[in-house]
Amino acid sequence: MGRTSNRSVERAFALVDELAENGGGRVSELAERVDMPVSTAHDHLQTLVETGYVRMEDKEYQTTTRFLEVGHRQRHRLEVFKAVRDELETVAEETGEHATLFVEEADQAVILAVQEGSDAVNLFAYPGARMPLHAVAPGKAMLASMPTDRVEEIIDRHGLVELTSRTITNPDVLFDQLEEIRGQGYAVDEGERIAGMVCIAAPIFDKNDRVRGAICVCGPQSRIDETRRDEIADVVQRAANVTQVNLDYV
Amino acid sequence: MGRTSNRSVERAFALVDELAENGGGRVSELAERVDMPVSTAHDHLQTLVETGYVRMEDKEYQTTTRFLEVGHRQRHRLEVFKAVRDELETVAEETGEHATLFVEEADQAVILAVQEGSDAVNLFAYPGARMPLHAVAPGKAMLASMPTDRVEEIIDRHGLVELTSRTITNPDVLFDQLEEIRGQGYAVDEGERIAGMVCIAAPIFDKNDRVRGAICVCGPQSRIDETRRDEIADVVQRAANVTQVNLDYV
DNA sequence: AAACATATCCGGTAGAGTCGAAAGACTTCT
DNA sequence: AGAAGTCTTTCGACTCTACCGGATATGTTT
Numbered sequence: 001m002g003r004t005s006n007r008s009v010e011r012a013f014a015l016v017d018e019l020a021e022n023g024g025g026r027v028s029e030l031a032e033r034v035d036m037p038v039s040t041a042h043d044h045l046q047t048l049v050e051t052g053y054v055r056m057e058d059k060e061y062q063t064t065t066r067f068l069e070v071g072h073r074q075r076h077r078l079e080v081f082k083a084v085r086d087e088l089e090t091v092a093e094e095t096g097e098h099a100t101l102f103v104e105e106a107d108q109a110v111i112l113a114v115q116e117g118s119d120a121v122n123l124f125a126y127p128g129a130r131m132p133l134h135a136v137a138p139g140k141a142m143l144a145s146m147p148t149d150r151v152e153e154i155i156d157r158h159g160l161v162e163l164t165s166r167t168i169t170n171p172d173v174l175f176d177q178l179e180e181i182r183g184q185g186y187a188v189d190e191g192e193r194i195a196g197m198v199c200i201a202a203p204i205f206d207k208n209d210r211v212r213g214a215i216c217v218c219g220p221q222s223r224i225d226e227t228r229r230d231e232i233a234d235v236v237q238r239a240a241n242v243t244q245v246n247l248d249y250v
Numbered sequence: 251m252g253r254t255s256n257r258s259v260e261r262a263f264a265l266v267d268e269l270a271e272n273g274g275g276r277v278s279e280l281a282e283r284v285d286m287p288v289s290t291a292h293d294h295l296q297t298l299v300e301t302g303y304v305r306m307e308d309k310e311y312q313t314t315t316r317f318l319e320v321g322h323r324q325r326h327r328l329e330v331f332k333a334v335r336d337e338l339e340t341v342a343e344e345t346g347e348h349a350t351l352f353v354e355e356a357d358q359a360v361i362l363a364v365q366e367g368s369d370a371v372n373l374f375a376y377p378g379a380r381m382p383l384h385a386v387a388p389g390k391a392m393l394a395s396m397p398t399d400r401v402e403e404i405i406d407r408h409g410l411v412e413l414t415s416r417t418i419t420n421p422d423v424l425f426d427q428l429e430e431i432r433g434q435g436y437a438v439d440e441g442e443r444i445a446g447m448v449c450i451a452a453p454i455f456d457k458n459d460r461v462r463g464a465i466c467v468c469g470p471q472s473r474i475d476e477t478r479r480d481e482i483a484d485v486v487q488r489a490a491n492v493t494q495v496n497l498d499y500v
Numbered sequence: 501a502a503a504c505a506t507a508t509c510c511g512g513t514a515g516a517g518t519c520g521a522a523a524g525a526c527t528t529c530t
Numbered sequence: 531a532g533a534a535g536t537c538t539t540t541c542g543a544c545t546c547t548a549c550c551g552g553a554t555a556t557g558t559t560t
Contacts (some may be wrong), residue, residue, distance in 0.1 A: 005297035006548065008258040008517065013301040020320040023327055028537055037519050042539065047255035051263040052356065063324045065353075065360045069378030070270040071318030076376075077273055103315070106302065110315045126326075128319030257516070258548065278506060287550050292508070294548095309507095 011036060012044045016053065016063060024062035071128060078103070080204060080213045081112055083246035087239040088115040088215070094235050097219035100125055102138035102201070103212070107154045109139035112213070124194060125218065134174055135163050137189040137199035138214035143174075144181035145203045145211035151178070166191045186233045187214075191221065198224045200232045202240040206247050215239050261286060262294050266303065266313060274312035321378060328353070330454060330463045331362055333496035337489040338365040338465065344485050347469035350375055352388035352451070353462070357404045359389035362463070374444060375468065384424055385413050387439040387449035388464035393424075394431035395453045395461035401428070416441045436483045437464075441471065448474045450482045452490040456497050465489050 014034045019025070022033065031041035045061050048054035055064045075081050084101050092099040092115040101113040108130045133139030133154065143151050160169045168174045181187045186202040193199075201216035215236045224232065264284045269275070275283065281291035295311050298304035305314045325331050334351050342349040342365040351363040358380045383389030383404065393401050410419045418424045431437045436452045443449075451466035465486045474482065 004547090005300050006258050006262070006294060007546095008256050008548080009262040009294065009297045010301065012256070012259040012262070013303065016320070017301075020323050026537075027539090038538080039519055039521095039540085040517080043256060043517080043519095044259065046539095047259045050255050051260065051267075053263065055355065062327075063320055065321065065324070065355055065362065065378050065380070067317045067324065067378070068321030068362075069380065070266070070313055071315065071321050072376045072378050073270050074313045074315070074317065077312075105305065105315055112315065112318075126322045128315050128317070128322050130315070130319065276506075277508090288507080289509085289550055289552095290548080293550095296508095 008044075011040070012048060015041065015044055015048065019054065019061060019063045020067075024057070024060040026060060030061065075112060075127070078112065079247060080243070084113070084204070084213070084215065084239075084243045087242050087246075088113060091215060091217060091235055091239045092116050095217050095219075095232050097217050097223070097232070098125060100138070100216045100218065102136075102142070102214045102216055104133065104139075104142050105130070107133065107158060109133050109136055109142065109214075131193060132158065132161050132163070134160050135167050135189070135193040136201075136216075137187040138201035138216040140174075140177060140181060140189065141187035141201040141203040141214040141216075142211045144178040144187065145205065148175075151175075163193050164191055164195050166195075168192060184233075185237055188229065188233075196221050198229070200224075200229060200236055202233070202236040204240045204243050204247070206244070212247065215243065258294075261290070262298060265291065265294055265298065269304065269311060269313045270317075274307070274310040276310060280311065325362060325377070328362065329497060330493070334363070334454070334463070334465065334489075334493045337492050337496075338363055341465060341467060341485055341489045342366050345467050345469075345482050347467050347473070347482070348375060350388070350466045350468065352386075352392070352464045352466055354383065354389075354392050355380070357383065357408060359383050359386055359392065359464075381443060382408065382411050382413070384410050385417050385439070385443040386451075386466075387437040388451035388466040390424075390427060390431060390439065391437040391451040391453040391464040391466075392461050394428040394437065395455065398425075401425075413443050414441055414445050416445075418442060434483075435487055438479065438483075446471050448479070450474075450479060450486055452483070452486040454490045454493050454497070456494070462497065465493065 015030060018030060018034050025033065027042050027045060028038050031038040034041065045054060049056060053064055053066050054061055080103060081101065088099050088101055099115040100111050102109050103112050111125060111127055111129045113127060114125050131139065133143050155171055160171065160174065162169050168177065186200060189199045191197055197218055198221050199216055199218040201214045203211050204213045204215060206212050217232050217236055265280060268280060268284050272283065277292045277295060278288050281288040284291065295304060299306060303314055303316050304311055330353060331351065338349050338351055349365040350361050352359050353362050361375060361377055361379045363377060364375050381389065383393050405421055410421065410424065412419050418427065436450060439449045441447055447468055448471050449466050449468040451464045453461050454463045454465060456462050467482050467486055
């Protein structure tokens with residue numbers, strides 16, 4: 001092949017994506033959903049079952065726990081994750097709010113770890129959850145730490161999608177804020193992704209001053225007023241610094 | 251195709267498996283590891299990158315956080331998971347030990363959720379971790395709740411692999427224990443998977459009396475003596491019952 | 501600057517994936 | 531119960547595409 005990618009593999013993953021996004025289904029239904037002849041979908045699902053990434057339960061195909069396993073293994077190999085582990089717990093305790101570790105992947109902000117009583121509580125904050133960089137504090141913290149042309153590239157490619165009425169959609173406004181974030185060392189968002197939710201995040205740098213992630217604290221607006229905001233900003237910045245130090249010893 | 255499965259897809263997943271098991275690598279190295287011509291490996295990796303399941307970081311290919319995402323989405327769709335969520339937290343609090351939710355998948359015991367201060371603490375207990383059914387309390391709890399011929403099938407297919415000196419390797423001993431477990435309503439293992447670790451688990455049934463999973467509490471032998479063992483058994487059994495009730499309302 | 505290692509590109513060909521059609525399982529309706 | 535309908539699985543022929551050796555490009559080391 002070469003310049004074009006492998007069709008079979010593409011189609012197999014189209015099925016996986018479909019199962020992941022819209023849940024399990026029967027052969028004919030899935031074939032319909034991904035727009036594929038039934039026999040072809042059947043063949044692929046058969047192969048996927050053999051690989052162990054898909055299974056058949058109650059006459060419906062669905063993804064297996066192998067995805068969780070692969071995801072967790074990868075996570076344990078990531079230096080930022082290892083470097084931040086204990087810190088995240090501390091942050092959650094000190095603030096009493098959700099503490100999360102974000103990284104950037106494929107121009108998006110992705111949650112790597114969540115710390116709080118139950119990791120299942122928040123439907124919007126689970127490991128692997130991804131969102132536009134410009135719409136969340138940790139994303140902005142990371143953008144602020146990237147070279148400007150990189151930021152422009154990202155805006156060009158994906159635009160500034162509006163998630164709530166408060167999402168930043170104007171590049172100039174965004175660049176102003178990134179400047180501000182660089183100055184103060186942390187980023188804030190107020191309902192820019194989810195209405196009523198405030199997030200405060202600090203970037204994590206490695207020894208070469210490249211951003212490796214961001215530590216974020218989120219909570220309902222009602223619980224996080226001006227003064228608490230400053231407290232939390234201190235906590236996340238301190239945690240980010242400790243993480244940076246840990247990073248060198250990993 | 252038909253009776254034989256799709257080679258391209260198989261090979262793509264061989265690469266994914268390799269990345270997951272032994273970590274990232276360069277094209278030529280990976281090609282070597284999965285025994286594939288370099289150009290072919292290159293083509294597949296290219297396709298995988300396009301699907302978003304693999305990425306290139308620091309000149310090494312590695313799996314992306316998409317696996318975490320897919321895994322978590324699937325988990326949220328599983329009824330047992332939704333039914334057990336709050337209970338698991340309660341169990342962890344009441345016992346002060348790790349509480350985990352297990353399910354059976356592909357003849358193995360798989361961890362679906364872990365509850366305890368930090369979900370990252372235990373390298374052996376993370377969502378997606380899989381292990382032989384006969385070597386852990388939750389596995390035995392689930393085996394005890396299956397029809398005998400199903401259990402025999404599993405033993406035939408996989409044998410009774412020895413993980414520690416205390417692992418049950420004799421089918422007769424196993425069947426005796428399963429009988430006992432059915433009688434008392436919970437299962438115990440003492441260092442049968444990991445030396446020095448005690449686990450106590452109760453099976454979760456649905457309204458049709460089919461096992462859907464098991465709730466498990468694990469801790470170091472030193473901390474769990476005879477009397478605590480009974481206490482914990484009560485806690486996990488109660489939690490399993492509550493979960494069963496929840497299951498009907500999901 | 502040359503020598504080496506590794507990644508990427510290219511193109512012909514064998515062989516594999518694709519898909520229509522037919523057969524086989526299940527369900528549902530009468 | 532039997533039949534009609536729906537969905538899944540099997541089959542085979544044709545076509546397309548995945549495959550891989552070799553050439554080129556990129557990057558690294560001496």
